[in-house]
Amino acid sequence: MFLKRIVTLAFLLLNIADAKSISKCNIAIDIGHSPKSQGAYSATGIGEYNFNKVFAINLYKHLQNKHIGVVFVNPREEELSLLDRSRIANATKATFFLSIHHDSVNKKYLAKNTKLNTMYSNKYKGYSLFVSKKNENYFKSLLLARTIAKKLKSTQLTPSIHHMLNDEGENKVLLDNSGVFLYDNLVVLKNNKIPAVLLEVGVIVNQDEEKKLQDLNYINWYSNIVAKSLEESCKNLDLI
Numbered sequence: 669m670f671l672k673r674i675v676t677l678a679f680l681l682l683n684i685a686d687a688k689s690i691s692k693c694n695i696a697i698d699i700g701h702s703p704k705s706q707g708a709y710s711a712t713g714i715g716e717y718n719f720n721k722v723f724a725i726n727l728y729k730h731l732q733n734k735h736i737g738v739v740f741v742n743p744r745e746e747e748l749s750l751l752d753r754s755r756i757a758n759a760t761k762a763t764f765f766l767s768i769h770h771d772s773v774n775k776k777y778l779a780k781n782t783k784l785n786t787m788y789s790n791k792y793k794g795y796s797l798f799v800s801k802k803n804e805n806y807f808k809s810l811l812l813a814r815t816i817a818k819k820l821k822s823t824q825l826t827p828s829i830h831h832m833l834n835d836e837g838e839n840k841v842l843l844d845n846s847g848v849f850l851y852d853n854l855v856v857l858k859n860n861k862i863p864a865v866l867l868e869v870g871v872i873v874n875q876d877e878e879k880k881l882q883d884l885n886y887i888n889w890y891s892n893i894v895a896k897s898l899e900e901s902c903k904n905l906d907l908i
């Protein structure tokens with residue numbers, strides 16, 4: 669069912685590539701990864717890109733309802749390097765850049781589901797937000813990340829702390845307990861000239877969290893919280 673919806677939404681995505689809005693505030697949305705390079709795989713074996721795309725399209729709809737402009741960095745689902753993504757985002761001169769991802773965990777926590785022939789871990793769940801001090805607009809990036817984190821934490825959502833563990837590829841600095849991490853060398857953030865944040869929506873190798881992140885009502889609710897955070901951040905810059 670989820671995959672069928674993705675195919676339908678793919679058509680929609682191609683038709684909203686150049687969406688414009690009356691607001692002075694514009695958001696450049698980067699849908700993490702691509703159809704060919706899916707990123708992580710969920711507990712049931714679905715590629716991360718599919719989750720990223722569905723979430724991003726829902727976010728787009730909420731932003732449009734709030735009269736906030738959206739430019740997709742990768743509307744045609746092509747293969748783009750992280751550097752390309754930041755170059756395209758810079759060219760849009762958007763107010764904020766938001767990269768949408770879904771999370772996995774270090775492979776040492778993964779176990780095999782022999783029935784589905786997939787890997788899963790129920791050890792960690794929750795969202796994470798990343799900013800880079802090397803971004804030219806670090807403080808605005810941090811402001812946006814904290815606004816999103818605060819709103820997410822005020823709901824039933826919880827930040828995931830696994831990125832601060834002493835595991836390979838992790839060791840990130842947790843800036844505050846609302847789930848904002850420092851990741852200075854993350855290419856898509858550090859090469860951006862506009863304020864840039866990466867959101868890991870949830871941990872898709874977690875069986876319970878994956879189920880939620882496939883539920884369109886849940887996605888709709890969740891993406892609206894992110895849209896409200898972007899709206900608030902735009903208001904703080906007097907752009908709405």
Ligand SMILES: [Zn+2]
Binds near residue numbers: 701770
């Ligand atoms: Zn990813």
